[in-house]
Amino acid sequence: MARTQHLYFLVHASHERFKVGIATNPLLRWAAIQPRAQTDFAESLVFDISGEVRAKWTEETLHRELSDSRFRMPSDIAGHTEWFNFAAFDRARAYASSKREFLGISAGYTVSARPRPSSGERGHVRTTSRMSLGERVSLSALRNASTADMVEAYTSTLIARDALLGSAADKWGQVILYLHRDRITPEEVLLSNQIPMWESGPRFTRIFGSIIYDDTFIRLAVLPPFNGLVDRDNFATWVPTAPGFERVRSTLDRLIAATQSLSVAHSARTLDSVRLWS
Structure with a gap:
């Protein structure tokens, strides 16, 4: 399976x-380019690249846009042609923001520096397969930050459309949100399927579940442990350790709190007329 590619602006x-x-x-690429003390993590940006575009094309398009601002680096340095004068940074950021759809990238976001290695690890770059769970969880923050942004934008849309009618917990440990068909379309609700799974080290979990609708209601499932219910599955214990988990949880708490609690009998899912899965 191809791994997700990211565009980055690395600021010295x-x-x-x-x-x-x-x-x-x-983060690992930056560490290979220059010592961490030489990286401005507050200014450096990361952009997720859509799988529908070729990452190299996105990168080369930015290079062409900034070609008049190249910074001369020694030719024996890897990637020496990819550096630019910082005076062009605002222009690069504005171009990436205004051309997101064209470039196939997400909104830019910052990432934190990795913790310093212990004295016994200095001088070593450990491979992902040999990293501890804690280290893998730390690296998952890169993707989860973008996922949290998407969750916040998606829930804001649901609230703004005033489509939320109520919510109810079902016997599978899910919170089912009920939305009115006259105020939001199934296609709009299906945008939840574009939100990546939550990453916690080597494991992944979906945030939203099935989307089911009939002529009156749309039902959207919010999965544990993101829905605030008591964690019922063994896997749920490791998800909260992932960076940014509380940000998503609080966003979904606000969404569920915006609905009235309903008493609904879910006798059989097969009674619903249409079922749509990602």
Whole structure:
């Protein structure tokens, strides 16, 4: 399975230059390019690249846009042609923001530096397969930050459309949100399927579940442990350890709190007229 590619703007701490590149794991790539003390993590940006575009094309398009601002680096440095004068950084950021659909990228976001290695690990770059669970969870923050942004935008749309009628917990440990068909379409609700699964180290979990509708209601499932119910499954214990989990949980708590609690009997899902899965 192909790994998700990311576009990045790596800002040198001197603010004289920045690099435009692509990587499956920007944090590890940055560490290979320069010491962490030389990276301005507050200014450096990461953009998720859609699987529908070629990552190399996205990168080269940015390079062409900034070609008049190249920063000369020694030719023996890997990626020496991908550095640009920091004076062009605002232009690069504005271009990426205004051309997101064209470039096939998400909104830009910042990521944190990885914790310093222990004294016994200095000078070593550990492979992903040999990382501890804690280290893998730390790296998952990169993808989860983007996922949390999408959850916040999606829930804001549901609330803004005033389509929420109520919610009820079912026997499978899900919270089912009921939305009125006159105020929102199934296609709009189905946008939840574009939200990536939540990553916690080597494991992944969906945030939203099945979407079922009939002529009156649309039912959207919010899955545990994101729905605030008591965790019923063994896997649920590791999800809250992933960076950003509480941000998603609080967003969904606000969404569920915006609905009235309903008493609904779910005798059989097969009674629903149409079922749509991702």
